[in-house]
Amino acid sequence: MIIELIKILIGGLCVGLASSVTVGPVAVLCIQRTLSKGHLSGIMSGLGVACADTLLAILSFTVYALLKSYIDEYSTIIQIIGGAIVVVIGIFIFFQNPVPQIRKNRAGKTHLWQDFGSMFGVTLANFIVVIPYILAFFTMFNIDISITGEGASASRIIENMLVLVGFLLGAMLWWFSITSIINLFRKRFRPRHMLTINRVAGIVISVLGIITLLSTIIK
Secondary structure, three states, X not given: XXXXXXXXXXXXXXXXXHHHOOOOHHHHHHHHHHHHHOHHHHHHHHHHHHHHHHHHHHHHHHHHHHOHHHHHXXXXXXXXXXXXXXXXXXXXXXXXXXXXXXXXXXXXXXXXHHHHHHXXXXXXXXXXXXXXXXXXXXHHOOOOOOOOOOOOOHHHHHHHHHHHHHHHHHHHHHHHHHHHHXXXXXXXXXXXXXXXXXXXXXXXXXXXXXXHHHHHHHO
16 A cells, blocks of 8 residues: 555656656746855756746646546547657657746746735646646646535545645756756856757656557557
């Protein structure tokens, strides 16, 4: 039982980590703040993104659960579509160039709570893009989700909560890691280095999508 719960937690962590690994406009702002204001500002900005992503994951979680009967019925088709979407996401990330945005942004003086709040709000404002993105990774990792309600068992509620806790931990792990790496090499950091991060992230995500496609088709 404990091993199964750990697997569920890790599954949620993988979704949170995979959903965060991209250098889009929100990530660029976190990176810019790390470079211009310090590591703590970058961490608080990333924490704001992670918390907003987790809130959107709860909405995605609910949508996924409400549609679970259809997902079970057409699981093969949905996994193929989800895998294809992930591959497209990986290709998009690979070819995305964050350098112009990094050079354009200028971080002014703000308090840490403002760093957190501003990134939380910006991320929520992009919910139309973020929710389908998160759903694609829920599908790819084949996370088993059921609605927590009056008829839900205690074990199911715990499992659902573990998925969300894992998601938050995965998102926080990414933002802490990326801001720590950038802060460590901030004196030698150049915007073009983010292009390399995008290339690697794009390849990893595309490979995960391809593996999902192949495993679903072969199965």
